[in-house]
Amino acid sequence: MKVLWLFAHPEPASLNAALRDEGLRALRELGHEYVQSDLYEMKWDPIVREIASFDPDVVAEQEKISWADTLVVQFPLWWYGMPAILKGWFDRVFVKGFGYGLKDENGRVLRYGEGMLAGKRAMIVTTAGGRASSLGPRGVNGNLEQLLFPLQHGTFWYTGMAALPPFVVYSADRTDAAEFTAAASGLRERLARLETTEPIPYRAQNGGDYDSDLVLLPHLAAGRTDLDVHQR
Amino acid sequence: MKVLWLFAHPEPASLNAALRDEGLRALRELGHEYVQSDLYEMKWDPIVREIASFDPDVVAEQEKISWADTLVVQFPLWWYGMPAILKGWFDRVFVKGFGYGLKDENGRVLRYGEGMLAGKRAMIVTTAGGRASSLGPRGVNGNLEQLLFPLQHGTFWYTGMAALPPFVVYSADRTDAAEFTAAASGLRERLARLETTEPIPYRAQNGGDYDSDLVLLPHLAAGRTDLDVHQR
Numbered sequence: 001m002k003v004l005w006l007f008a009h010p011e012p013a014s015l016n017a018a019l020r021d022e023g024l025r026a027l028r029e030l031g032h033e034y035v036q037s038d039l040y041e042m043k044w045d046p047i048v049r050e051i052a053s054f055d056p057d058v059v060a061e062q063e064k065i066s067w068a069d070t071l072v073v074q075f076p077l078w079w080y081g082m083p084a085i086l087k088g089w090f091d092r093v094f095v096k097g098f099g100y101g102l103k104d105e106n107g108r109v110l111r112y113g114e115g116m117l118a119g120k121r122a123m124i125v126t127t128a129g130g131r132a133s134s135l136g137p138r139g140v141n142g143n144l145e146q147l148l149f150p151l152q153h154g155t156f157w158y159t160g161m162a163a164l165p166p167f168v169v170y171s172a173d174r175t176d177a178a179e180f181t182a183a184a185s186g187l188r189e190r191l192a193r194l195e196t197t198e199p200i201p202y203r204a205q206n207g208g209d210y211d212s213d214l215v216l217l218p219h220l221a222a223g224r225t226d227l228d229v230h231q232r
Numbered sequence: 233m234k235v236l237w238l239f240a241h242p243e244p245a246s247l248n249a250a251l252r253d254e255g256l257r258a259l260r261e262l263g264h265e266y267v268q269s270d271l272y273e274m275k276w277d278p279i280v281r282e283i284a285s286f287d288p289d290v291v292a293e294q295e296k297i298s299w300a301d302t303l304v305v306q307f308p309l310w311w312y313g314m315p316a317i318l319k320g321w322f323d324r325v326f327v328k329g330f331g332y333g334l335k336d337e338n339g340r341v342l343r344y345g346e347g348m349l350a351g352k353r354a355m356i357v358t359t360a361g362g363r364a365s366s367l368g369p370r371g372v373n374g375n376l377e378q379l380l381f382p383l384q385h386g387t388f389w390y391t392g393m394a395a396l397p398p399f400v401v402y403s404a405d406r407t408d409a410a411e412f413t414a415a416a417s418g419l420r421e422r423l424a425r426l427e428t429t430e431p432i433p434y435r436a437q438n439g440g441d442y443d444s445d446l447v448l449l450p451h452l453a454a455g456r457t458d459l460d461v462h463q464r
Contacts, residue, residue, distance in 0.1 A: 010279075040281075081313060088317075139446055154379070214363070214366035225460075226456075229370060
């Protein structure tokens with residue numbers, strides 16, 4: 001496989017950096033090719049100054065995406081989302097004409113399962129300070145899979161990429177050596193199954209599940225209004 | 233009231249900037265005091281380079297927050313979240329010891345309704361390209377109130393601030409003069425009720441609704457796992 005590994009953590013001595021090193025080693029051993037975008041190391045500029053601008057640094061990232069069949073997006077969870085440097089990678093790289101604003105010859109909007117990046121896969125690798133229970137289905141911090149919806153559904157799936165279930169390390173600011181070993185081993189195991197893991201079964205916009213106002217048809221997930229209704 | 237108005241849009245001629253101007257004019261007419269942080273105009277640096285750093289620009293923003301009783305956070309919705317420059321305002325300003333990591337004298341963690349910013353109010357003002365139906369309860373883009381959960385619950389409420397329902401302009405990239413007038417009028421009306429609007433009734437972490445693993449007690453919103461279970 002051809003993997004683009006996005007990495008966004010400021011500390012080279014962090015748990016995240018150690019996990020990244022493990023991950024890239026695993027990809028080599030699996031015989032996959034990869035390129036890395038280490039956003040801090042690249043001094044990535046995350047600020048959109050002009051809407052729809054194709055600057056050379058943006059085009060370089062778009063070329064990496066076009067080359068890759070799989071994106072791994074690794075970051076520490078800050079305020080229940082991506083660090084700014086990474087959010088601004090999507091803001092700038094997924095520009096109109098690349099990430100959105102695409103139509104077919106009949107004027108049909110191509111997104112949510114269709115679009116420039118259809119056929120690729122994307123997986124989040126993240127670390128959270130909270131315990132697993134606090135980010136679980138009824139945990140006080142909110143169900144992590146739903147907190148990640150803007151990235152997994154609203155960005156990956158929007159641009160056509162199938163979102164694989166995230167790989168998460170909980171209680172990450174108090175991980176001991178044994179826990180790190182377990183996390184590294186879990187990550188290697190997930191990377192070994194990159195090609196075969198079932199994606200999150202999000203519904204296609206043009207798959208017949210939504211009406212002309214883009215509202216889910218009433219008989220599907222009837223009566224519910226949670227974000228999981230957008231899964232088949 | 234004392235309002236801190238956060239503004240994050242790169243174009244001075246944008247719908248967002250025009251709405252901001254209307255909003256600040258309304259605050260003056262209502263007799264409220266305000267300060268504005270126009271992040272693009274300030275050339276705000278959104279990148280955390282060192283964890284838990286109290287740089288002078290960070291301290292200046294913290295002082296504005298301490299002065300204010302209300303935050304208005306205005307941004308265009310990009311990839312279902314904040315522009316990077318704004319995300320990095322929270323990443324840098326809501327640092328450990330200010331935004332989180334606080335305990336009382338008995339070691340009880342102060343967050344979700346308690347903390348440094350308890351007693352203040354915060355309101356999102358945002359513009360979305362999508363139609364209202366597509367961001368409604370069963371719209372293809374996801375229920376907007378749930379997409380905003382990381383900011384409204386995971387950031388505002390986490391640090392103690394009551395989150396007011398957001399003010400949203402839909403179909404914002406194709407707004408005509410009449411629609412702008414309606415939006416401006418809607419915003420003025422919301423600002424006139426800043427003090428009296430009922431906040432989103434999020435549950436307090438220490439209010440008796442969560443167990444010692446920080447999981448919602450089984451009899452509350454029984455059987456549900458959506459993000460709205462965290463509302464009373």
